[in-house]
Amino acid sequence: MIEIDNLCKSFTLHNQGAATIEVMQNANLSVRAGECVGLIGASGAGKSTLMRMVWGNYLATSGHIRVGGLDVARAEPRQIIALRRETLGYVSQFLRVVPRVATLDVVAEPLLALGVETATARARAASLLTRLNIPKRLWPLSPTTFSGGEQQRVNIARGFAHAYPALLLDEPTASLDAGNREVVLDLIEEAKARGAAILGIFHDEAARARVCDRLVDVRDFAVQAA
Amino acid sequence: MNALSQHRPLLSVQHLGKHYGPRIGCTEISFDLYPGEVMGIVGESGSGKSTLLSCMAGHLVPDAGRVVFDTALGPRDTVQMSEAERRRMARTDWAFVHQNPRDGLRMGVSAGGNVGERLMAIGARHYGAIRATAADWLGRVEIAADRIDDAPRAFSGGMQQRLQIARNLVTAPRLVFMDEPTGGLDVSVQARLLDLLRGLVRQMGLSAIIVTHDLAVVRLLADRLMVMKDGRVVETGLTDQVLDDPQHAYTQLLVSSVLQV
Numbered sequence: 007m008i009e010i011d012n013l014c015k016s017f018t019l020h021n022q023g024a025a026t027i028e029v030m031q032n033a034n035l036s037v038r039a040g041e042c043v044g045l046i047g048a049s050g051a052g053k054s055t056l057m058r059m060v061w062g063n064y065l066a067t068s069g070h071i072r073v074g075g076l077d078v079a080r081a082e083p084r085q086i087i088a089l090r091r092e093t094l095g096y097v098s099q100f101l102r103v104v105p106r107v108a109t110l111d112v113v114a115e116p117l118l119a120l121g122v123e124t125a126t127a128r129a130r131a132a133s134l135l136t137r138l139n140i141p142k143r144l145w146p147l148s149p150t151t152f153s154g155g156e157q158q159r160v161n162i163a164r165g166f167a168h169a170y171p172a173l174l175l176d177e178p179t180a181s182l183d184a185g186n187r188e189v190v191l192d193l194i195e196e197a198k199a200r201g202a203a204i205l206g207i208f209h210d211e212a213a214r215a216r217v218c219d220r221l222v223d224v225r226d227f228a229v230q231a232a
Numbered sequence: 233m234n235a236l237s238q239h240r241p242l243l244s245v246q247h248l249g250k251h252y253g254p255r256i257g258c259t260e261i262s263f264d265l266y267p268g269e270v271m272g273i274v275g276e277s278g279s280g281k282s283t284l285l286s287c288m289a290g291h292l293v294p295d296a297g298r299v300v301f302d303t304a305l306g307p308r309d310t311v312q313m314s315e316a317e318r319r320r321m322a323r324t325d326w327a328f329v330h331q332n333p334r335d336g337l338r339m340g341v342s343a344g345g346n347v348g349e350r351l352m353a354i355g356a357r358h359y360g361a362i363r364a365t366a367a368d369w370l371g372r373v374e375i376a377a378d379r380i381d382d383a384p385r386a387f388s389g390g391m392q393q394r395l396q397i398a399r400n401l402v403t404a405p406r407l408v409f410m411d412e413p414t415g416g417l418d419v420s421v422q423a424r425l426l427d428l429l430r431g432l433v434r435q436m437g438l439s440a441i442i443v444t445h446d447l448a449v450v451r452l453l454a455d456r457l458m459v460m461k462d463g464r465v466v467e468t469g470l471t472d473q474v475l476d477d478p479q480h481a482y483t484q485l486l487v488s489s490v491l492q493v
Contacts, residue, residue: 020481021488063472065479083456083470084266104430104452105423119434 007203013069033227042204044218095170134163175206248297256463257283272454280463327400331412333392344380390421
């Protein structure tokens with residue numbers, strides 16, 4: 007479902023003396039349907055950079071990233087937008103939403119974008135928020151004022167609203183209490199069972215051991231010092 | 233909308249240029265906009281983004297290039313259209329939201345009249361139906377029903393901007409040009425307007441081109457981004473890619489200059 011071939015990434019900082027920083031070379035990785043692959047490596051090793059290239063907000067310098075048949079490294083913006091709407095979901099560590107939009111609608115939005123009826127989309131959003139223990143009295147409020155843990159659970163609910171065939175998870179269990187962590191791990195296992203291909207970063211080692219089928223060390227993709 | 237029209241650009245801008253004497257307004261602008269896409273154009277004052285918008289919308293005559301719109305009769309170069317034809321299209325298929333609501337509203341006419349006038353311009357004649365549609369649209373842009381007979385000069389800036397949006401969208405256009413639609417509004421009012429615009433774009437399947445200098449606005453509203461400097465496009469791409477991993481020196485400067493709150 008996710009196929010990464012010979013992926014390289016460098017950043018050129020034009021306003022800092024045009025310094026070029028090579029961060030990744032010849033990354034190869036694949037995630038099959040129903041499989042969860044965990045990225046490991048110290049902070050700064052390139053886990054998030056790799057995830058962002060798959061999501062398409064970081065541009066690949068060379069190589070291929072095929073998600074459900076589309077090469078994200080070469081796709082047109084509108085193809086990536088369609089991919090994100092239908093095929094590829096992303097639970098990032100930060101919730102980025104239009105201020106003032108109700109939590110229920112924030113979670114329902116991915117379904118509305120797919121043309122699902124408002125009532126159906128809201129019902130699905132409500133069931134996820136209930137599972138993730140977001141009190142009903144918070145649903146009409148904007149999540150921008152919520153605590154870190156609550157925002158993260160809203161973000162997870164939003165990421166699982168649609169049954170994406172491929173999912174990127176960036177530390178989905180960080181800052182959650184034991185009960186909510188368990189709910190998130192269940193959601194991940196359910197997504198795998200329905201055939202989702204998952205690529206994730208988990209610092210929580212027990213969570214990693216439970217949901218990941220394989221681990222990939224991004225230090226293997228580091229640029230060798232000359 | 234059939235499958236074929238989804239795969240054909242709604243708007244195709246080709247080598248568009250406009251000079252003011254020896255000075256470049258904008259030059260060599262080319263891009264395709266597809267149905268349902270929202271494109272942001274960013275750049276500092278004087279970068280040519282407003283000139284470009286005016287040329288595309290037919291408010292300024294470009295001195296080079298084509299602006300091909302997929303009309304009901306197939307793709308047509310709107311630059312070559314007669315003035316009458318272009319005006320008809322501007323009333324039906326296109327809409328233009330000005331930064332200053334006073335430029336897009338008739339300040340002495342009631343709110344209901346401002347919305348109803350657009351319907352009459354495309355042939356609506358039944359007073360009851362026009363008033364009912366106007367009332368429905370005032371509701372959609374969150375203007376209370378009891379304000380339908382008030383003139384917009386009695387409205388706040390945010391309400392005036394929402395009224396301008398209702399007046400523009402009531403005829404169900406396919407393409408909306410917006411010039412700094414949230415400029416000059418309080419941040420809280422901006423958020424409300426952004427939420428409203430996002431909902432309308434999704435529900436109506438609108439395509440839109442939004443000119444702004446506010447990167448936060450395009451991040452939330454635009455699928456794609458075009459960055460302009462000195463009348464030229466320096467970078468284009470998916471909005472979050474251009475903002476998170478900018479490639480051009482100017483875009484890197486622009487993104488790194490935003491104050492974090």
